[in-house]
Amino acid sequence: MKMTKKQYQQYAESKADKSKLWLDMFNAFWIGGLICMIGQFFLNTYMNLNFDKEIAGTLTSITLVFASALLTGLNVYDNIAKKAGAGTLVPITGFANAVVSPAMEFKNEGYVMGVAANIFKIAGPVITYGIIASVLSGIIYLFL
Amino acid sequence: MNRIGKQTIVLKNLPKIIQTASVVGQKEQDGKLGGTFDYVIDDGRFGEKSWEKAESKMQKKAVEILLKKADKKNEEIDFIAGGDLLNQCMGTSFGLADFNIPFFGLYGACSTMAESLCIAAMTVDGGYSKNTIAVTSSHFCSSERQFRFPLEYGGQRTPTSQWTVTGSGAALVSDEDGQIAITHITPGKIVDMGIKDANNMGAAMAPAAIDTISTHFKDRNIDKDYYDLVVTGDLGKLGHAITKEQLAKEGLDFKNKYIDCGMEIFDLESQDVHAGGSGCGCCASVFAGHIYSLLKKGEINRVLITATGALMSTTSSFQGESIPGIAHAVAIERV
Numbered sequence: 001m002k003m004t005k006k007q008y009q010q011y012a013e014s015k016a017d018k019s020k021l022w023l024d025m026f027n028a029f030w031i032g033g034l035i036c037m038i039g040q041f042f043l044n045t046y047m048n049l050n051f052d053k054e055i056a057g058t059l060t061s062i063t064l065v066f067a068s069a070l071l072t073g074l075n076v077y078d079n080i081a082k083k084a085g086a087g088t089l090v091p092i093t094g095f096a097n098a099v100v101s102p103a104m105e106f107k108n109e110g111y112v113m114g115v116a117a118n119i120f121k122i123a124g125p126v127i128t129y130g131i132i133a134s135v136l137s138g139i140i141y142l143f144l
Numbered sequence: 145m146n147r148i149g150k151q152t153i154v155l156k157n158l159p160k161i162i163q164t165a166s167v168v169g170q171k172e173q174d175g176k177l178g179g180t181f182d183y184v185i186d187d188g189r190f191g192e193k194s195w196e197k198a199e200s201k202m203q204k205k206a207v208e209i210l211l212k213k214a215d216k217k218n219e220e221i222d223f224i225a226g227g228d229l230l231n232q233c234m235g236t237s238f239g240l241a242d243f244n245i246p247f248f249g250l251y252g253a254c255s256t257m258a259e260s261l262c263i264a265a266m267t268v269d270g271g272y273s274k275n276t277i278a279v280t281s282s283h284f285c286s287s288e289r290q291f292r293f294p295l296e297y298g299g300q301r302t303p304t305s306q307w308t309v310t311g312s313g314a315a316l317v318s319d320e321d322g323q324i325a326i327t328h329i330t331p332g333k334i335v336d337m338g339i340k341d342a343n344n345m346g347a348a349m350a351p352a353a354i355d356t357i358s359t360h361f362k363d364r365n366i367d368k369d370y371y372d373l374v375v376t377g378d379l380g381k382l383g384h385a386i387t388k389e390q391l392a393k394e395g396l397d398f399k400n401k402y403i404d405c406g407m408e409i410f411d412l413e414s415q416d417v418h419a420g421g422s423g424c425g426c427c428a429s430v431f432a433g434h435i436y437s438l439l440k441k442g443e444i445n446r447v448l449i450t451a452t453g454a455l456m457s458t459t460s461s462f463q464g465e466s467i468p469g470i471a472h473a474v475a476i477e478r479v
Contacts (some may be wrong), residue, residue, distance in 0.1 A: 001351060001354050001355070001390045001393075001394075003337075005337050005338035005340070008337040008338065008339075008351065009337070009338055009339060011386075012337075012339060012344070012347035012350075012382070014387060015381050015382060015385055015386060016222070016303065016344065016347065016384070017303035017304065018303065018421075019302060019303060024300075025187050039398070059403070072296050072298075073296075075296060077296065077298050078295070078296050078297060078298045078299075080298065081299065082299070082300060082301075083222070084298075087298045088298050089298065089299075094298065097297065097298045098297065099296040101293070101294040101295070101298075102235075102294045103295035104295075104296055104297070105289055106294075107293060108193060108194040108196075119344040122293070122294075122297065124175070134367065138330025
């Protein structure tokens with residue numbers, strides 16, 4: 001095979017099957033939208049139960065996180081995510097899945113070195129950079 | 145010298161593969177080669193607490209079945225050469241400890257079946273052993289958690305990604321009489337063409353397969369139609385297409401006689417495995433089951449098994465390194 005590394009990478013790229021971008025985006029859109037609609041349903045329900053908006057919002061998040069964690073534990077969530085992609089990744093449900101799935105996976109290594117040490121393996125970077133971003137925006141907000 | 149050309153070893157005493165055994169999971173049994181395996185584990189955990197233990201048990205089972213089929217006792221086996229994909233080859237070490245057989249631990253990523261057959265063939269051919277077992281395994285779940293994400297993590301796979309085969313294959317190489325012999329081996333070089341995507345191992349390993357196969361044909365000075373079947377281990381759809389096209393350019397157009405175990409074991413359309421199967425267990429179980437039975441029945445007389453491996457680690461992937469590939473070729477012929 002007479003090719004430079006660069007030529008080979010381009011050649012391999014050109015022969016590879018591509019992701020079905022439009023189909024993936026469509027699925028992400030409607031499943032992600034559906035999750036948000038479910039969230040809105042809970043928000044309305046909690047507000048109808050006379051919780052004020054802030055508390056109703058918190059309760060909605062808790063409900064969605066619980067549902068996502070439960071579906072992860074029941075081995076269902078990853079099957080939905082396979083179709084939905086960013087549709088299940090972006091809402092708060094994706095974050096719950098990213099915490100629960102390593103917690104389940106690393107049980108064999110024990111509760112300390114397994115579950116506790118690995119629970120934020122996937123969600124950790126989000127938390128780290130989330131905190132940094134919020135500190136930075138807080139400082140900017142202070143001077144505005 | 146029992147060597148020809150650049151890197152091919154001639155096994156003059158023709159060590160025989162007198163028996164094989166294979167163990168696979170349910171998904172593999174449901175695939176295109178269902179029914180060609182010796183034992184199917186219906187539960188992925190195989191009654192164990194962890195996926196790693198399940199993989200060890202699977203490898204142990206493959207060797208037990210092999211010994212039973214060959215009617216041999218542990219003491220009659222001089223060496224066992226094997227490996228798997230897990231860190232420090234723990235699947236193999238824990239699986240084979242109870243056999244009390246001198247052990248060569250091998251890491252060749254998914255090329256390990258060919259590598260272990262090379263070692264086994266050389267020990268027998270050189271007169272250092274009467275019987276050597278070659279064995280490898282891989283398990284979808286133990287590989288996922290080591291190389292990728294937790295099983296229940298909701299992610300999407302790319303079209304070029306592959307599905308690790310849950311399976312183990314073992315072969316007994318012996319100096320006894322038999323019909324199926326290892327005649328030549330061509331250990332491969334590490335070839336790195338700079339592919340960095342761990343979800344595209346087919347493209348990363350294909351250059352190594354091309355290099356080893358074309359070197360093998362040049363070293364032996366044989367025609368492209370010499371083999372009834374040229375087999376690669378787990379290149380999948382993309383790697384197979386690249387290898388086929390590039391070898392044809394070098395005058396080795398095998399047409400339909402070139403197959404890839406990763407594409408044979410699963411039904412790519414219905415089993416949701418994207419580009420096909422991968423893992424040490426892929427080539428091992430397909431060889432020990434389907435291909436060995438074709439040889440035994442005389443439906444094919446000469447086959448070149450070229451197991452391919454992607455020699456990356458999780459550390460090298462995170463550090464942005466490319467994926468070095470390797471491929472070892474084993475010529476198996478009816479004599």
